[in-house]
Amino acid sequence: MYLCKETMAMLSDIALVLNGREASFKVYNWGIVSPLFDNPVHKHSFFEVCYVMDGEGEYTDDGIHYLLKPGTHFISRPGVTHQIRTANGLFLLYVGFELDHAQSSETMRESFQHLAEHAVVVVEEAAQHPTALLWKSLLLQEKPASNLPQAAIPSISYSLLLSFLTLFGGRVNRTSQPRQHSNHYLQQAKLFIRDNLSQPLSLQLVANYLNVSERHLSRLFASGIHENFTQFVRDERIRQGSHLLMNSELSIKEIAEATGFSSVHYFSRLFMEVIGLPPAKFRKQHQTSQA
Incomplete structure (x- = not known):
């Protein structure tokens, strides 16, 4: 059994600024919610990526409707209106973030700009994709032996955000603090x-x-x-x-x-x-x- 609130608290404490050799990210929110019901039509100035662990519903992105089911990943891009609708609720994982352009390589800046403009919005049947496995590795479980050391969480979170580039069809060029x-x-x-x-x-x-x-x-x-x-x-x-x-x-x-x-x-x-x-x-x- 996953510990949703404890996972959210942990990620909000230690995974809000993620730095690596090629990129740096500012994370605005982590979400592990069950059940999540309808939200209003809205937009963000940053990326938000969601993963459906369980449940069914519908996602509307820029006026286009998509079905949601277990194993589905979907992305909301900066400035694009979107909404989730579900009758019985979803077990949903999500993260809202943006690339720190000043601290990231030109390759990463170009890759995330391409993602903002050309992303495949919904990816179905992706429960075995590396992105899904990274998501699951972040989730705290009741048995401590099933959890990663906290020291590994920032690097796994950083890898998760980078994995969105391949999951949603972005280009990747191979060259190249605690809060309440x-x-x-x-x-x-x-x-x-x-x-x-x-x-x-x-x-x-x-x-x-x-x-x-x-x-x-x-x-x-x-x-x-x-x-x-x-x-x-x-x-x-x-x-x-x-x-x-x-x-x-x-x-x-x-x-x-x-x-x-x-x-x-x-x-x-x-x-x-x-x-x-x-x-x-x-x-x-x-x-x-x-x-």
Whole structure:
């Protein structure tokens, strides 16, 4: 029997920064969840790879539907909307990560860029693929003798992430610190919000995505950043709105829509409250200072 919570805690403690000779990775989340039910339509700014250990369901990626069953691997690429749906729940392993370009070789940068653009999204009947075996080797079991030494976990995790290049059809050219579990969930919540600002964002939706209770998520925001969930979402919308006003030619109406505001009037009113200037005047003032 696998110890899901204990495995997640271990990986979140010792396998968030993975360094090797050719590549360096920043891991945003590890997940070992049973059962996992439907999640909302959403997207990430990073890769997320999932492996179905048990259960059946459906995965939608960029509008295309795929069946999920035991032994299936699937990948969500940066910026691509996706969703999992399942009636009876899945035993799902997943990891969200990105390549640290500054610390990785040109070969790895090109390989993961190719993966982002040309990945085979779903790979079925892959229970005996090396990727699946690497996944299973990370899972803690009730009998200690069945587990790898913790010292081996970072290198196995690094190998797992590299294995995605061949599993999903990427190109591989042959040449060439501890953190609290609560902070891990808070970081996942903040990333999800920032990646999905154009969508309606409620405490319930984000809590369901993380598979935690609304009360627990609310406490994480209050204790972690001394700000409630609603304030954080509002501030992130205004921050992104400011960025788009300064760095894009989008109309104020388009910016309001891109940052999840229900109307231009509401965006302008809230922007004035927070920033102290109307959006149009803020943009003009920035353009004048750059001239």
